[in-house]
Amino acid sequence: MADDPTAPSRAVQLLGWVEATSRRILDTGAGCALGGDARWNDLLTELGVTPLSPSERERHLREGPRRSRGALPIEVRWAIEAVDKRARSWLWDIDRAMRTEHGDRYIRPIEHKLYGMVEETIRAHLSATVVAVTTSSIFANARATTPSYAHLGKKAGLEEVKCKTCGAPRIRTGELGPCAYCGGELA
């Protein structure tokens, strides 16, 4: 049985890193200028995440759910997914190096922290950066940019679907992948 004496302290360190980094993603992501700023870009770089290109950022700002401030939801998702992925690979190494009976004490709390972390972070980010306007006007911007598309959809009998996470509208067209603006499931 593996018994690396440094494994428990590495587990404690990992949990601390996950907690601190997920908090930074929320704080920096919600606190930065609309569409991101230098501090947000630095955090993405630190996490090995490639941001959207400037023109893609502009398009997301124009077409995605309207926000008053903060980083773009899809970049927040990539950032927290990077934390999740890195943490799970470290956790795997630590778990293998640790005595089985230490699992409940050191491994379970990290698994618990990671469980649902990505979706929770996206939702927290969206609610922290939402514009205080009526529901119907939130996405007026997005709809206004695609009037012919919506018209076409209605004519062709296609239904409009909404992202369950950020509410961005989209016309249902065959393959229904994740939401382009936040990476969430569409309903």
Ligand SMILES: [Zn+2]
């Ligand atoms: Zn979405």
